[in-house]
Amino acid sequence: MNTEAQVAGHYSKRGLEAKIVSVMKNARMDLQHLTPEQLAPADEFHVGGLDATKELAAQMELRAGLRLLDVGSGIGGPARYFASRGCAVTGIDLTQEFVSVATALTKMMKLEGTAEFQQGSALKMPFADGAFDGAYMLHVGMNLTDKAAVFRETRRVMKSGGLFTVFDILRCGPGSFGFPVPWAQNMETSFVADTGGYRMALQEAGFKVEKVRGRRQFSIEFLQRAMARAAEGGTPALGLHLLLGERTPEMMKNVLTAIQGSVLEPVEMIGRAL
Numbered sequence: 001m002n003t004e005a006q007v008a009g010h011y012s013k014r015g016l017e018a019k020i021v022s023v024m025k026n027a028r029m030d031l032q033h034l035t036p037e038q039l040a041p042a043d044e045f046h047v048g049g050l051d052a053t054k055e056l057a058a059q060m061e062l063r064a065g066l067r068l069l070d071v072g073s074g075i076g077g078p079a080r081y082f083a084s085r086g087c088a089v090t091g092i093d094l095t096q097e098f099v100s101v102a103t104a105l106t107k108m109m110k111l112e113g114t115a116e117f118q119q120g121s122a123l124k125m126p127f128a129d130g131a132f133d134g135a136y137m138l139h140v141g142m143n144l145t146d147k148a149a150v151f152r153e154t155r156r157v158m159k160s161g162g163l164f165t166v167f168d169i170l171r172c173g174p175g176s177f178g179f180p181v182p183w184a185q186n187m188e189t190s191f192v193a194d195t196g197g198y199r200m201a202l203q204e205a206g207f208k209v210e211k212v213r214g215r216r217q218f219s220i221e222f223l224q225r226a227m228a229r230a231a232e233g234g235t236p237a238l239g240l241h242l243l244l245g246e247r248t249p250e251m252m253k254n255v256l257t258a259i260q261g262s263v264l265e266p267v268e269m270i271g272r273a274l
Contacts, residue, residue, distance in 0.1 A: 003189060006189050007095075008094040008096070011095045011243070012097050013245070016097055016101050016243070017104050020075075023237045023242065031108055034108055034109045039105065039109075039238075042238050042243065043075045043105065044081075045240065047139070047169070047223065048218060048266070049222070052167065052266075053081055053138075056167060057081070057082065059211070060134065060163055060270075061163055062082065064087070065086065065088065066088070067131070067133045068082055068132060069090055069091075069135040071137040071150065072094075072140030073091025075102045076115065076117060079102070080106055080111055087114070088115075089114065090116055090127070090132070091116070092117070092119075093117065099119045123150060123153060125153055125156075127157040129157065132158050132159065133158070134162040135163075135164045138168075139169060139182075139183070141168040141191075142168060142184070142190060142192050143190075143191065147201050151202055151207070160274060163270055163272055163273075164273065165270050167268050168198070168266070169183075170198065170266075170267045171192050171193065172263065173261075174263070175263045177254060178254040178258070180250060181255055192264065198269055199269070206274050207272060209270070209271045211269070212267065216259060219265070220260060223252055223259070230249060
């Protein structure tokens, strides 16, 4: 089994759409009037959740009609957030079930006209040169063996002058970290790089790196709050455990420990296409 198939397999969860819909019905959510905020506990699949997405949005030079590419779109949380604010978003993801669930949830929110999803590899995207005004990638690079190739392909499908916004977990110091983590059960599909490696790969792909911001304390506080809520009230009905399974608390603890120990750090990096 190649690496991409292993990564897709890690995220595949049979019956995911039915589980999410069942949880929403049990919570008495109005499925005809869903908002990005209601789904955020399950579909904002990165440290910081919706708060992190909003902070990124403030830096992305968004405008109505902006055509955005979501590299590794998951079940579509960020894509729906940006679509609800007037952008036209196309997501691509390796995992077919994620694509199917993203499409279904987007239809429920009546955003199918501005957000769409395709199954495919970020190493060879089915899009024309210069098809997008901008792009983003949130907590995806940890599963990519060849980040430089993905960055080159992203640059190919972007217009000059657009922003490519990356928010990934990077290595910030020596030492090992425990598994499982949200992106991998073991080292076979975990490819964490450092800031220098990302910066070089972005520059070589044709981007000028304009901003780098570490989110260590923000991430520690976010994870601590989430773990405290779970300890006090049990696992929330709508949450990342629907995507990650019963080992979700262990995964979150391993990430928190690595961040506190200055081994890993979530980092924002913004490059402008030259």
